[in-house]
Amino acid sequence: MSVHATATRRLLLAFALAGLAGCATPPPSAGAPSPEQGNELRVLVFRGGTAARLGHNHVLRAADLRVDWPAVGPVLSFRLDALDIDPPTLRAVLGQAFSSAVDDAARAGTRANLLKALDAVAHPEVVVRTLHQQGEGSRRAVEAEITLHGVTKRQWFVVDVEGKRARGEVVVRQSDFGIQPFTVLGGLLAVQDALVVQFVLVEP
Template identity: 75%
Template structure:
């Protein structure tokens, strides 16, 4: 009986944490923007001892802007217009993202995300290509990532098919001075490593 009660309490707290706490007054999330030729998404993975009570999340850059200087693309987007867990995108990502996320949980996730990233002080993320190596379908790309007021250089691999480029890079929040989100003494948390995926179409 005691074990059952404790489990019910954890589930209830997980709902409140939602992926964490939902304030009494939560600003409405912007509608999910339509998909365009360019897309950048961030995969956020659940952690902590009670991780199975939470959700993995996917964020999509709602105002992705891409410039094409000679060195390669420069991507910019604002944190405050990120689309949080759009249902069609979750469906595309398979079983790890198959759980349903309701509007209340999505709103709570958005609020905690903006707080953890200090989006009011650092609203924009910039990914600037510095150099490319290789040729053909696979390129090694060095980019400069600015997040949370911190800039880091990172290498990653990009697949090129004509004017279309697809890439993926692992970003650790702690490298940018961000404390990964955690509640309930670490029972529910967000893993430090994020997977950033992008697809770009050169005009």
């Protein structure tokens, strides 16, 4: 395999993980997934509504993350009903905004509300399929086809590549995929439209 082809494959890997819509990748922040952990994707969900202070921010982890490696670049997929909801070890590293206690009953309620809002019975999987990439060096622009909630969109990401590892952080808006963010009591408690997706991919 040529040096160019190898670099292309590594960078395309980075994109797949984002899983959803993109924006420029900022420098790695505290609590971001560690490359040594292998492939990982987490989603930060932020409380909203007029009584937001009564709710919690949430972190979701793709527990069954699957990555295939065709020549064009990685294909990423995971099931919504397999998301790990508010694992204590992740909440502990995410700082003050995630420091509130979330017990088993609260996690179960979050799971039920999440799966209902995402219509996970009808659309159980998220799939990200790499299309192509541009750029050189550690920072690349990657385009992928993302399928979520039965909607497929082509979107660009910016990812950082170091050796066989790629990592980044992107913003995803639920409304871009036809999802109505969860809300109850006339908007008293709600989930904000914008989510933050943090990811690491490691090429085998």
